[in-house]
Amino acid sequence: MNEMIVMNEVSKVYTIGGENVHALNKASLSIRDGEFVSIIGPSGSGKSTLMNIIGCLDTPDSGEYVLDGQSIRAYSEKQLAKIRNKKIGFVFQSFNLLAKLTAEENVELPLIYQGTGYSERKKRVQEALERVELTARRHHKPTELSGGQQQRVAVARALVTRPSLLLADEPTGNLDSKTSVEIIRLFHELHKSGNTIVLITHDNEVAKQAKRILHINDGKVTEVA
Amino acid sequence: MFVQSLKMAMKAISGNKMRSFLTMLGVIIGVIALVVLVSLVSSATDSITDQVSSLGNNLLSVSIMDDKENPLKLSEMSDISGDGEIDLVSPLAQANSAVKTGYADETATVYGIYPSYFEIQSLALDSGRMLKTADVENSCYVAVISYKGAEKMFGKTDAVGEKITVGGRSIMIVGVLQEDESMMSMFGSDISLYMPYTVVTRITGQGTAVNSFYASSVNTESMDDAETALENMMLKRFKGDSDAYSIVNQSSLMDTMSSITGILTVLLGGIAAISLLVGGIGIMNIMLVSVTERTREIGIRKAIGAGHGTIMLQFIIEALVLSLLGCAIGIALSWGIIELVTLVAGDTITFTMSASVVGIAVAFSVGIGLIFGIYPARKAAKKNPIEALRYDG
Numbered sequence: 001m002n003e004m005i006v007m008n009e010v011s012k013v014y015t016i017g018g019e020n021v022h023a024l025n026k027a028s029l030s031i032r033d034g035e036f037v038s039i040i041g042p043s044g045s046g047k048s049t050l051m052n053i054i055g056c057l058d059t060p061d062s063g064e065y066v067l068d069g070q071s072i073r074a075y076s077e078k079q080l081a082k083i084r085n086k087k088i089g090f091v092f093q094s095f096n097l098l099a100k101l102t103a104e105e106n107v108e109l110p111l112i113y114q115g116t117g118y119s120e121r122k123k124r125v126q127e128a129l130e131r132v133e134l135t136a137r138r139h140h141k142p143t144e145l146s147g148g149q150q151q152r153v154a155v156a157r158a159l160v161t162r163p164s165l166l167l168a169d170e171p172t173g174n175l176d177s178k179t180s181v182e183i184i185r186l187f188h189e190l191h192k193s194g195n196t197i198v199l200i201t202h203d204n205e206v207a208k209q210a211k212r213i214l215h216i217n218d219g220k221v222t223e224v225a
Numbered sequence: 226m227f228v229q230s231l232k233m234a235m236k237a238i239s240g241n242k243m244r245s246f247l248t249m250l251g252v253i254i255g256v257i258a259l260v261v262l263v264s265l266v267s268s269a270t271d272s273i274t275d276q277v278s279s280l281g282n283n284l285l286s287v288s289i290m291d292d293k294e295n296p297l298k299l300s301e302m303s304d305i306s307g308d309g310e311i312d313l314v315s316p317l318a319q320a321n322s323a324v325k326t327g328y329a330d331e332t333a334t335v336y337g338i339y340p341s342y343f344e345i346q347s348l349a350l351d352s353g354r355m356l357k358t359a360d361v362e363n364s365c366y367v368a369v370i371s372y373k374g375a376e377k378m379f380g381k382t383d384a385v386g387e388k389i390t391v392g393g394r395s396i397m398i399v400g401v402l403q404e405d406e407s408m409m410s411m412f413g414s415d416i417s418l419y420m421p422y423t424v425v426t427r428i429t430g431q432g433t434a435v436n437s438f439y440a441s442s443v444n445t446e447s448m449d450d451a452e453t454a455l456e457n458m459m460l461k462r463f464k465g466d467s468d469a470y471s472i473v474n475q476s477s478l479m480d481t482m483s484s485i486t487g488i489l490t491v492l493l494g495g496i497a498a499i500s501l502l503v504g505g506i507g508i509m510n511i512m513l514v515s516v517t518e519r520t521r522e523i524g525i526r527k528a529i530g531a532g533h534g535t536i537m538l539q540f541i542i543e544a545l546v547l548s549l550l551g552c553a554i555g556i557a558l559s560w561g562i563i564e565l566v567t568l569v570a571g572d573t574i575t576f577t578m579s580a581s582v583v584g585i586a587v588a589f590s591v592g593i594g595l596i597f598g599i600y601p602a603r604k605a606a607k608k609n610p611i612e613a614l615r616y617d618g
Contacts, residue, residue, distance in 0.1 A: 085530020113530040
């Protein structure tokens with residue numbers, strides 16, 4: 001199987017209050033296409049930085065990061081936006097849906113940014129909403145949906161562009177245990193149908209759901225057997 | 226992408242109606258100020274210009290300021306009209322005088338003139354006859370009265386043959402002028418009596434010296450030549466002293482007037498443009514607030530693939546829609562106000578919305594939307610997606 005993510009001695013240094021903080025310190029990891037991996041680590045471990053770099057929201061100071069065969073270097077803001085749009089589907093802890101748009105419009109948004117035509121857009125949105133079983137509530141706004149439903153809309157939005165990678169940042173963090181199970185089950189289904197999923201969490205129980213667990217601490221990534 | 230940005234802008238604007246309206250209010254007021262003020266001034270200018278030019282564009286009026294103890298005599302009038310460039314000449318003796326009939330007791334403006342005066346001033350008869358040269362030569366006690374004057378003094382307009390007492394002398398009305406519907410009728414008294422020059426000078430006791438007279442050129446085109454000819458004649462008559470008299474050219478009067486109203490238009494337009502500018506600053510202010518409030522939205526949009534340009538476009542279009550919507554509402558309201566003013570003003574002046582000022586208002590609004598939209602839009606587009614996603618507003 002192909003490598004979806006390859007990180008080779010990636011470092012990221014932030015300067016906070018005149019002090020250099022090594023958020024990532026020569027971190028290396030590799031994730032293959034179709035894998036379901038969770039990355040676990042306490043707060044302050046460099047987890048967020050790792051996610052930002054995997055999600056192309058940020059670029060490494062040194063080291064190499066290859067996503068789906070494409071080396072991510074110090075690209076311009078515009079190029080990074082394009083890569084995010086095409087290759088990555090984000091699922092956030094706080095759902096991050098646009099409150100003024102309906103479920104359907106939220107799901108449609110990445111396709112609009114891609115410049116997809118109207119009929120193709122409608123078809124793909126319909127597909128994505130069917131996938132998360134929310135077709136019936138597609139005209140509702142986020143505030144009219146339950147937490148679990150909102151997160152399913154977010155998953156549909158992540159899926160609609162058929163990304164190389166589904167990147168979930170504490171996707172169950174704002175949900176009760178029952179809906180958490182539902183969302184995790186949805187991830188399992190997506191994994192079965194061939195999606196590569198990276199789940200970032202601090203919760204051991206959630207992390208165990210994945211086939212493979214990576215541990216991050218002090219800016220270094222280690223495999224958990 | 227443009228259409229989508231427009232849709233998003235409309236959503237953002239309609240999602241916060243009160244704030245959007247208040248933001249637009251600045252532009253609305255600015256546009257109303259600009260369109261209404263400039264339209265009113267230019268309409269008024271057009272009307273006045275029309276009125277003045279209907280008085281005759283070939284009119285020269287001469288006042289003698291200092292006769293150097295050698296006053297202009299009535300007999301000299303024919304010398305002036307004898308010149309090739311000058312067509313008609315009429316001396317003018319004007320006085321306010323108490324007039325009395327069995328019906329009313331009023332003050333009238335009395336004009337002592339030659340018959341040619343009616344032609345120079347383009348006055349037309351409603352009934353009766355004009356003054357004749359014989360009336361002047363024989364100092365006949367006859368008069369032509371204005372339409373309104375006839376109504377006031379006799380209670381009727383067919384006043385021909387009636388008697389009126391002017392300065393203690395009984396004068397017979399021989400003609401009634403047509404009603405003066407021009408705006409100029411608003412100035413001066415309604416009651417005008419036109420009488421032979423010789424009669425008026427006798428009644429007022431001012432002697433036969435001519436202190437002021439009207440002349441007309443052969444046609445409008447030869448106006449300047451006529452003025453030059455008259456100037457030369459006067460200069461010669463008063464031994465080279467150009468301060469002894471003054472010649473007023475109707476068309477130069479109009480030029481002066483139009484340059485004054487031009488300045489007025491620019492001045493009012495400028496003040497209105499400043500209020501539009503203030504409206505633009507209001508837009509920028511609200512856009513800046515909006516960008517901060519929507520930091521998280523911007524973060525989400527960036528995370529799912531909106532680039533710098535896309536975010537920028539969205540916010541610029543939002544600013545543009547705000548300013549253009551304000552402009553459209555302003556123009557609609559201006560139209561209403563101008564219609565209302567026209568209604569109130571009656572038929573003396575027709576106020577119309579000036580198409581060019583509407584164009585300027587639209588162009589100005591677009592400019593303001595762009596100029597005051599760019600800064601907030603850049604601020605939005607430059608936001609770091611990671612920080613923006615973390616923003617808790």
